[in-house]
Amino acid sequence: MGNLIRKIGQIKILRNKLEARGHISHNQDKCTYCSLCEKKCPVDAISVSTQDKNWNIDNSVCIRCKTCVLNCPTKALDLKPNM
Ligand code: SF4
Ligand code: SF4
Numbered sequence: 001m002g003n004l005i006r007k008i009g010q011i012k013i014l015r016n017k018l019e020a021r022g023h024i025s026h027n028q029d030k031c032t033y034c035s036l037c038e039k040k041c042p043v044d045a046i047s048v049s050t051q052d053k054n055w056n057i058d059n060s061v062c063i064r065c066k067t068c069v070l071n072c073p074t075k076a077l078d079l080k081p082n083m
Contacts (some may be wrong), residue, residue, distance in 0.1 A: 021064040022081045026055050030076035037068035038076060 033055065035048040045062040048055050069077045 002071060014024055018062075018064050019059075020082070022079050023059055024062060024064075025078050025080045026057070027076045027078075028055065030074045031055055032074055032076075034073065037072055040067050040071045042067060 031049055033050045033053050035050055038044075038046045038048045042065065043061050043063055043066075045058045046056065046068060047058075062080060066079050069079055
């Protein structure tokens, strides 16, 4: 039980460190809803609907790795500091 509580504590610390890196911002004026970011994200944090022109991110899943930022063909994504 002690081990489990310690592990949960470690995960919370890691999550806080990741979230301190900032958040992914999405510029809808630049986005073509090609869904490449959705395909490249290693943890499935992004969902894109090309048909509905809808882009979403689950910030509780995102690990701030910037893979989506680096792969977006129109530079519609950026890792921005938290306000
Ligand atoms: S890769 Fe860029 S242009 Fe394509 S859906 Fe993602 S944010 Fe939009
Ligand atoms: S920063 Fe990494 S984990 Fe977060 S949405 Fe982009 S590709 Fe996925």
